[in-house]
Amino acid sequence: MKKIQLCLNGKSFHPKHTFENGQCFRWIQDGDEYIGVVDEALVRVKPKGRDFIAEVLLGSLEMDRLKTYFDCETDYLAMEALLSQKDPWLEKAFKIGSGLRLLRQDPFEMLMTFIISSNNNIPKIRLSVEDLCARYGKLLGTYKGIDYYTFPTLDVLAQCSEDDLKVKAIGYRAKSLYKTLEKLKAEAIDLSIPFGLDLEDGIEWLKQFYGVGDKVAQCILLFGYGKEDAYPIDTWVKQMLKELYGVEKNQKAFIETYFGDHRGFAQQVLFYYMRNYYAKGHVD
DNA sequence: TTTCAGGTGGTGC
DNA sequence: GCACCACCTGAA
Numbered sequence A: 001m002k003k004i005q006l007c008l009n010g011k012s013f014h015p016k017h018t019f020e021n022g023q024c025f026r027w028i029q030d031g032d033e034y035i036g037v038v039d040e041a042l043v044r045v046k047p048k049g050r051d052f053i054a055e056v057l058l059g060s061l062e063m064d065r066l067k068t069y070f071d072c073e074t075d076y077l078a079m080e081a082l083l084s085q086k087d088p089w090l091e092k093a094f095k096i097g098s099g100l101r102l103l104r105q106d107p108f109e110m111l112m113t114f115i116i117s118s119n120n121n122i123p124k125i126r127l128s129v130e131d132l133c134a135r136y137g138k139l140l141g142t143y144k145g146i147d148y149y150t151f152p153t154l155d156v157l158a159q160c161s162e163d164d165l166k167v168k169a170i171g172y173r174a175k176s177l178y179k180t181l182e183k184l185k186a187e188a189i190d191l192s193i194p195f196g197l198d199l200e201d202g203i204e205w206l207k208q209f210y211g212v213g214d215k216v217a218q219c220i221l222l223f224g225y226g227k228e229d230a231y232p233i234d235t236w237v238k239q240m241l242k243e244l245y246g247v248e249k250n251q252k253a254f255i256e257t258y259f260g261d262h263r264g265f266a267q268q269v270l271f272y273y274m275r276n277y278y279a280k281g282h283v284d
Numbered sequence B: 001t002t003t004c005a006g007g008t009g010g011t012g013c
Numbered sequence C: 001g002c003a004c005c006a007c008c009t010g011a012a
Helices: A015-019 A063-069 A076-084 A088-097 A107-116 A122-136 A173-186 A199-206 A214-224 A235-245 A251-276
Strands: A005-008 A028-030 A033-038 A041-048 A051-059 A139-143 A146-149
Touching (some): A005 A063, A076 A251, A088 A251, A107 A173
Antiparallel strands (some): A033 A041
16 A cells, blocks of 8 residues: 655644644644644644655555645645735734644534533533544544544444433533434435535524524634634634734624734634643743 | 633522 | 623633
């Protein structure tokens, strides 16, 4: 079998900035490598000179899917250059977070994951998602002594009772997962529908599921459907808009007019800057 | 031991 | 349409 390997240009890709900005919860760092599950495969990203190699270690994944996952069609260098010119905050954010890419993850996985993310924090989200995968996913194999599982399928999860879904740290969100899974199965809902909807319709469509509000819907559209005009507003983004741009009211309108077409990307980079730099006491 | 963070759904105005 | 609050649990 041919090895699936993808070279990611170090100028437009940085693993830490991509994997640790709150868009994904299953990638883990191991020395200079990152290990994560993409669909039905275990993938390793490791440095090679100034670039990075993404390689399938276990399971199977098409080369085209791997390229899509890392959003290789988008010219991130051009986007960074364009946005860096817009204002000093974006310029600073890109000095910290250059190489951040928006991953194109699986829509069903994003729906489940971001329901879990509501009123929650990253370490707890990771706990819940990993436990869900270990209990109901498929074992891909072992790498460096750690077992890796796929994200469970709709068919498997739809068999679960609400109690079955009470994985680690999930709390009352098990009810949201259960009601959403029940609806997906009972109505045989096609999760590819939002690909063909514009942002507003996509948000309304996703809000048919219990546990999905505006913020969660925008996350699912940005990270699962490649809608780069989606802009999830969480407490960090609220604080970022207030502190960096002096905008407290009508934040939606500000984002749409000020950041324009690349607002999803611009906001993600500012979010990363805010959490990892500004909030830790640096202001420059 | 207590306090806190974190979106959604529901209630009451 | 807006303001409020319950919901749950790991971490500090």
